[in-house]
Amino acid sequence: MSFAAATSTTKAALRICSANAVRGHRFLIQQRSSFSTFTPLFASSRLPKALEARIEKDIEGIKEAGTFKHERIITSPQRSSISVNMPGKSSAGAPDQVINFCANNYLGLADHPDVVYRAHQYLDTWGNGLSSVRFICGTQSIHKELEDQISKFYGYEDTILYASCFDANAGIFEVLLNENDAIISDSLNHASIIDGVRLCKAKRFRYNNCDMADLEAKLKEADQAGAKVKMIATDGVFSMDGKIAPLPQICDLAEKYDALVFVDDCHATGFLGPNGKGSGEYWGVMDRIHVVNSTLGKALGGASGGYTTGNANLVSLLRNKSRPYLFSNSLAPSVVGAAAAALDLVASPDGTANLLPQLRENTQFFRKTLTDAGFTLKGDDHPIVPVMLGDARLASQFADEMLQRGIYVIGFSYPVVPKGQARIRVQLSAAHSMDQVKQATDAFIEVGKKLKVIN
Numbered sequence: 211m212s213f214a215a216a217t218s219t220t221k222a223a224l225r226i227c228s229a230n231a232v233r234g235h236r237f238l239i240q241q242r243s244s245f246s247t248f249t250p251l252f253a254s255s256r257l258p259k260a261l262e263a264r265i266e267k268d269i270e271g272i273k274e275a276g277t278f279k280h281e282r283i284i285t286s287p288q289r290s291s292i293s294v295n296m297p298g299k300s301s302a303g304a305p306d307q308v309i310n311f312c313a314n315n316y317l318g319l320a321d322h323p324d325v326v327y328r329a330h331q332y333l334d335t336w337g338n339g340l341s342s343v344r345f346i347c348g349t350q351s352i353h354k355e356l357e358d359q360i361s362k363f364y365g366y367e368d369t370i371l372y373a374s375c376f377d378a379n380a381g382i383f384e385v386l387l388n389e390n391d392a393i394i395s396d397s398l399n400h401a402s403i404i405d406g407v408r409l410c411k412a413k414r415f416r417y418n419n420c421d422m423a424d425l426e427a428k429l430k431e432a433d434q435a436g437a438k439v440k441m442i443a444t445d446g447v448f449s450m451d452g453k454i455a456p457l458p459q460i461c462d463l464a465e466k467y468d469a470l471v472f473v474d475d476c477h478a479t480g481f482l483g484p485n486g487k488g489s490g491e492y493w494g495v496m497d498r499i500h501v502v503n504s505t506l507g508k509a510l511g512g513a514s515g516g517y518t519t520g521n522a523n524l525v526s527l528l529r530n531k532s533r534p535y536l537f538s539n540s541l542a543p544s545v546v547g548a549a550a551a552a553l554d555l556v557a558s559p560d561g562t563a564n565l566l567p568q569l570r571e572n573t574q575f576f577r578k579t580l581t582d583a584g585f586t587l588k589g590d591d592h593p594i595v596p597v598m599l600g601d602a603r604l605a606s607q608f609a610d611e612m613l614q615r616g617i618y619v620i621g622f623s624y625p626v627v628p629k630g631q632a633r634i635r636v637q638l639s640a641a642h643s644m645d646q647v648k649q650a651t652d653a654f655i656e657v658g659k660k661l662k663v664i665n
């Protein structure tokens with residue numbers, strides 16, 4: 211649904227919202243200038259000397275490796291075209307209004323009028339926050355409604371909300387698996403799965419990314435080690451590669467070896483598959499997946515929040531034992547409202563009627579144009595498009611050149627991706643117009659020729 215199609219009620223409410231947003235923005239600018247002149251009251255030299263020396267050495271090491279992260283400050287809402295405050299010499303001369311190709315805003319819902327409106331509505335009706343974890347006095351009817359809405363969206367029995375998908379991943383494995391069990395995890399799984407697995411006592415097996423022969427070998431090893439319960443854990447889509455996990459084969463192996471299938475679908479929820487239900491729907495295997503963890507912080511409005519959805523007893527056990535759920539605050543009502551509105555858009559036949567085809571068209575055009583121009587791309591038919599460059603410094607120089615042309619993309623290098631596989635990861639959105647996508651492909655081709663990546 212476009213801005214033009216938003217209801218008149220929404221539009222009227224938005225006028226009020228945007229007036230408030232402008233006031234808020236002015237306030238923010240005042241705040242920012244006061245931050246920039248801020249003088250700390252307490253000296254950092256109070257750190258123990260050994261720790262201070264270690265921190266300095268670590269920072270030096272990161273800088274020498276060329277991987278120190280400088281955060282660019284966005285001074286507009288998150289959307290396809292953003293204004294950015296860009297400190298640093300690599301940004302000198304770059305326009306401050308750039309087309310944004312590095313957010314997970316796949317459907318462009320991060321500033322969609324319905325989403326923003328519902329967030330305001332819930333804020334006004336339900337307050338700013340719960341000042342509590344869920345099980346003490348932090349569950350409002352809106353939390354239960356959102357959990358039901360997510361369960362219905364998938365067709366699964368029950369859902370539990372978390373403050374983030376990172377928390378959902380941190381909180382699931384140790385509850386479900388013990389030292390008699392086995393977790394068999396893809397080597398490229400997200401950091402939060404790796405951390406969650408570290409917290410659990412199950413025997414750990416790691417199979418090479420999407421390598422089904424290796425997965426089968428690890429399932430056999432787990433059996434030989436006497437594992438009672440086996441769980442296969444995979445990202446639905448691998449975020450650095452734009453690669454979609456081969457779920458039909460994973461489910462076949464799971465059934466052959468009587469294992470559970472866990473999918474982290476953060477980079478698929480809302481837009482992959484005919485109805486945006488994710489990688490399970492894309493492959494037609496939703497009924498063969500036991501548990502899905504995902505985020506509300508990417509396609510579904512882009513704020514924050516995560517969830518586990520699946521079997522009712524499994525969810526019930528998580529409510530009783532999952533530590534990030536038990537010991538962390540409830541989701542803020544405005545965030546719940548925004549996610550509910552985003553899901554309504556995704557689940558209604560005309561809500562994303564234009565968005566899903568637009569996202570697919572943008573993705574296909576971008577992939578085809580760059581492939582035809584001679585670039586090497588990774589991944590499947592997915593809006594994450596890694597443009598492979600190999601060398602870390604080349605990737606960072608390439609990104610700087612793109613910025614000079616008003617295209618905001620990021621270069622990724624080791625340790626985020628394997629050594630020698632530096633890349634620029636482009637993320638398409640339904641919010642990009644075809645004209646914006648063309649500006650990006652033109653800039654890629656110009657810079658690619660200048661830096662001799664293509665002829």
Ligand SMILES: Cc1ncc(COP(=O)(O)O)c(C=O)c1O
Nearest residue numbers: 374375376400449476505507516
């Ligand atoms: C595959 C994957 N899982 C989990 C997460 C964490 O999601 P959240 O931002 O909701 O904590 C991310 C976020 O980058 C992700 O890409």
